[in-house]
Amino acid sequence: MPFVVGFPDGYEIIAVVIIYMLVGKTNYILHLHIHRPFSSDRVVNLFLDCCMGAVTGMTASNWRIQHLYGHHRGNDAFRGDVSWEVEMYSPWRALSYCFRTIWPTFWKPYAEAFRKGVLRNTTQPISYRWAFAEQTLLLSLVAIYVVINPSIALFYAIPMYIVTYLISRYVDYLNHYACDETSPNTFEHANNSLSRSFNRLCNNFGYHTAHHLRSSAHWTELPHIHNQISDKIPDRCKKSFSWSFMLFPYHMFLSRFGKM
Numbered sequence: 075m076p077f078v079v080g081f082p083d084g085y086e087i088i089a090v091v092i093i094y095m096l097v098g099k100t101n102y103i104l105h106l107h108i109h110r111p112f113s114s115d116r117v118v119n120l121f122l123d124c125c126m127g128a129v130t131g132m133t134a135s136n137w138r139i140q141h142l143y144g145h146h147r148g149n150d151a152f153r154g155d156v157s158w159e160v161e162m163y164s165p166w167r168a169l170s171y172c173f174r175t176i177w178p179t180f181w182k183p184y185a186e187a188f189r190k191g192v193l194r195n196t197t198q199p200i201s202y203r204w205a206f207a208e209q210t211l212l213l214s215l216v217a218i219y220v221v222i223n224p225s226i227a228l229f230y231a232i233p234m235y236i237v238t239y240l241i242s243r244y245v246d247y248l249n250h251y252a253c254d255e256t257s258p259n260t261f262e263h264a265n266n267s268l269s270r271s272f273n274r275l276c277n278n279f280g281y282h283t284a285h286h287l288r289s290s291a292h293w294t295e296l297p298h299i300h301n302q303i304s305d306k307i308p309d310r311c312k313k314s315f316s317w318s319f320m321l322f323p324y325h326m327f328l329s330r331f332g333k334m
Contacts, residue, residue: 131235135205139183272316
């Protein structure tokens with residue numbers, strides 16, 4: 075939108091904040107879409123993939139490679155070695171996790187799409203050739219942004235994409251810090267945010283153990299699934315606070331008193 079109509083005079087900061095909030099919400103919606111496509115029509119789903127990828131900078135193909143067919147299948151190579159960061163919560167470990175995993179989360183799925191798509195034309199579980207094309211289209215779009223309006227591209231669009239990745243990585247950190255993701259007990263693999271406000275705003279994403287056990291379940295079903303398994307989840311994996319990145323200072327405060 076800013077590339078077409080610009081920002082309203084005198085309200086630039088307010089507009090940016092509102093847009094950033096909507097982009098963050100779109101990224102949660104994209105996460106839902108890759109687990110449970112919104113349509114049975116392939117063309118419609120492809121259109122939604124491209125639209126939400128252009129808005130967030132995290133393409134549907136990236137989500138599918140590093141999250142759906144990576145993280146949810148026990149392959150976290152796309153975030154690198156983060157054993158120190160996830161051992162326990164601390165503000166420095168959290169920030170280290172966020173900034174160290176942003177780049178691998180972007181380039182490793184792109185490299186895998188090139189190897190499997192361009193070099194081998196692997197089509198299962200997804201078309202990796204299309205995955206490479208989709209992520210290349212995003213980079214091309216960014217290049218077009220820079221040509222059309224360098225200042226908005228460099229000081230709005232690209233930072234917005236980086237912030238989206240940063241927030242995604244922080245929420246991922248909160249989901250799994252101090253958890254044993256290799257344990258045979260699957261109920262120890264994830265933390266859960268029981269904050270009503272967070273779950274209301276973010277499509278029940280806080281019920282993360284339920285999401286891992288039934289990743290294709292509709293988001294409205296997650297509270298019910300969580301209630302069915304809640305007694306099996308260790309108390310240390312059930313948190314009362316919101317996962318929102320905006321509450322990072324509050325999380326720092328909690329960590330000082332061992333309440334994270």
